[in-house]
Amino acid sequence: MEKRVLGIGVIGTGTFCDAYLSTLGPKYSNVRPVSCADLNAEAAKAAAARWNIPKIYTSEEMFADPEVDIVLIITNPASHYSLTMAALKAGKHVYCEKPLATSLEQANEIVAFAKEKGLFVGSAPDTFLSPEYQTIRKLIDDGAIGKVINVSANYVGPGADLWHPNPGFLYKKGGGPALDMGPYFLTTLVAMLGPLDSVFCYANRGWDVRRLPHEDVDVEVFTNYCAILSFKSGTVGSLNMTYDEWKSSLPRMEIYGTEGVIEAPDPNSMTGALRLLKADEFKAYVNTKESLPDRINAIYGPESRFLFRDVETVVPRIGNERGAGVADLAAAIVEGRKPRVSAELCRHVTEAINAFNVCAETGMPYKMTTEFELPELLFR
Ligand SMILES: NC(=O)c1ccc[n+]([C@@H]2O[C@H](COP(=O)([O-])OP(=O)(O)OC[C@H]3O[C@@H](n4cnc5c(N)ncnc54)[C@H](O)[C@@H]3O)[C@@H](O)[C@H]2O)c1
Incomplete structure (x- = not known):
């Protein structure tokens, strides 16, 4: 060409x-x-x-x-x-x-x-091509958090009712948080960690009729999904997607490895920090505490959150x-x-999102049938 x-x-x-x-x-x-x-x-x-x-x-x-x-x-x-x-x-x-x-x-x-x-x-x-997620992929590839064991991804909030001028379509067939917001979380997850092997999901809805500012809408879809992910790499994870929870302190995205933890920004809005906690630094900090209550507090309490250090992106932050x-x-x-952004990657995400509904309706886990090649990083 x-x-x-x-x-x-x-x-x-x-x-x-x-x-x-x-x-x-x-x-x-x-x-x-x-x-x-x-x-x-x-x-x-x-x-x-x-x-x-x-x-x-x-x-x-x-x-x-x-x-x-x-x-x-x-x-x-x-x-x-x-x-x-x-x-x-x-x-x-x-x-x-x-x-x-x-x-x-x-x-x-x-x-x-x-x-x-x-x-x-x-x-x-x-x-996933943003500087933040390209940096996270590089951190994972370079072994910064060791073997990736678990991920926690959460799209949690009260839906679009309080800001969207006309949110009724989100509760009709073709709507719901998995189809609308799931692609952001799933695409980012699989572009970092590779294809899924299988998924499981429960789903329900908070309200059968959604009372919106200008209309009452019969809810035709699940509005609260609780999904479990199993990646071919051996990593497992959980993905919550809901329009039914007012407020939550769950992370938008966290990735847990044998050598550390990555706190990642929201893969839709790209708001939130990119931070890294290193296991060695964490252990050294806990070891500065002598009494049992102080050690327990350092491990589980909020004070040790300062050990999550901001990470510079490998290219400058350019936003959403x-x-x-x-x-x-x-x-x-x-x-x-x-x-x-390959057709195979997008198909894999489409399959997983549809699988969530299949699992929720049948009560059975779903074995994925599609795969894709992990996309190359934009830079090394
Ligand atoms: N609005 C957002 O904040 C947002 C954010 C991320 C992604 N998206 C995605 O972007 C897409 C569009 O969303 P939107 O909010 O701009 O919707 P919209 O309803 O504001 O605009 C869609 C436009 O497409 C036109 N259209 C529909 N069918 C058509 C057809 N067959 N041929 C030609 N034109 C057609 C409509 O006339 C309309 O002008 C959706 O897939 C949505 O999921 C939207």
Whole structure:
């Protein structure tokens, strides 16, 4: 491929498109938005004006334009699969907002078709490419916390009712915390620790009817998930995802190894610290305490939290931005390598999220059927 700057066609110019359009071009100069499309013509017109996008299209017109190399889909989840397949059939590479698909069957079809056509497909989230999570992956790879034994990941809060202008859809089929927020936690976890071997999950709901500010909504999905993860590497972990708990002091993400502990930021908002506690330092501190109560307090009490030291990221902190995955996919096309946000990785996450519902309904553990290759670090 001769072109170095690839053309992006954006389908879906609603609430979230600015998160991409503010970085694709301005920050990532190997891509350039060349056209946009939306069922709502006004939304497409407004985005084109805001971001200087030359062409406003229908999806079909976009698929026919040779200037578009990658179709970026930022529509509502129900249309992700059909738009992805249509773009692939038109010979375009695709990057899609999460989730890639709503079922494993759809994800399998996407992966198989893209492979047959020699096209790349990636799906959000790409926050594992953030400086913080790339640094964590490097810490793990370099053995900074020894063998990884356990992870604790928690998306815990009261849902979007107190801030979202119209959160009712989150309680309807296709909603719920596992499908909406699970991809952030699962993608980040598996991009650090490798594929899952099996999962188990219980789920329930706090309310059958959700009393929202402007309406009462019948809850059609589980709103509280308690999942157990078993990775092929031997690491185990727990993942809570809930819209039903007002407040919690659980960590957003912690990774426990034989030689230390990593406290990681929220893999969605990227808020929260990146800190490392080293087992040697912890043991030395506890050994400075002479009495049994002091030792117990140093081990279990909050005072020893100061031993979690801030870690400098291997590149400067740039915050909660989107677009890294699209830029990497474009670079992969030019360089003839696999993108880091690979279709297989996204399919694995899709399978796990669907498995949580299967487990919750059957009461049985679920053996994963898909795998992926651990993505290369952005830098060594
Ligand atoms: N809003 C957020 O904070 C947020 C954060 C992270 C990820 N996301 C993801 O981004 C995606 C979009 O979310 P949003 O909040 O921007 O939704 P939105 O409803 O504000 O915008 C979606 C847009 O897509 C258009 N659209 C829907 N189907 C279409 C089709 N078949 N063809 C063309 N246009 C179509 C709609 O007209 C709408 O303008 C979702 O997958 C969501 O999970 C959203």
